[in-house]
Amino acid sequence: VDGWLTFKQQGVEYIKLGENIIEYSRDFRFYITTCLRNPHYLPEVTVKVCLINFVITPLGLQDQLLGIVTAEEKPELCLNVLNLPS
Numbered sequence: 001v002d003g004w005l006t007f008k009q010q011g012v013e014y015i016k017l018g019e020n021i022i023e024y025s026r027d028f029r030f031y032i033t034t035c036l037r038n039p040h041y042l043p044e045v046t047v048k049v050c051l052i053n054f055v056i057t058p059l060g061l062q063d064q065l066l067g068i069v070t071a072e073e074k075p076e077l078c079l080n081v082l083n084l085p086s
Contacts, residue, residue: 006015006024015024041051056064071078 006013008014013024013026014021037055041049067078
């Protein structure tokens with residue numbers, strides 16, 4: 001874990017959380033979900049986690065995929081779009 005100190009004792013890896021020392025596994029993943037449309041997290045939390053927004057419409061997904069394919073296959077088109085007058 002970036003910025004967290006782990007240590008080994010008798011071949012087992014541990015991490016200190018607050019006053020507690022617990023066994024640590026690099027394979028452990030913690031996922032949380034929310035029903036909030038626009039959740040707010042403290043900056044200290046935001047920099048330590050990976051936030052994924054799974055709320056996307058089919059049209060939004062189509063636009064994203066089209067942008068990715070266009071950037072890969074015809075990057076000059078992306079540059080032309082960026083240079084369009086507003």
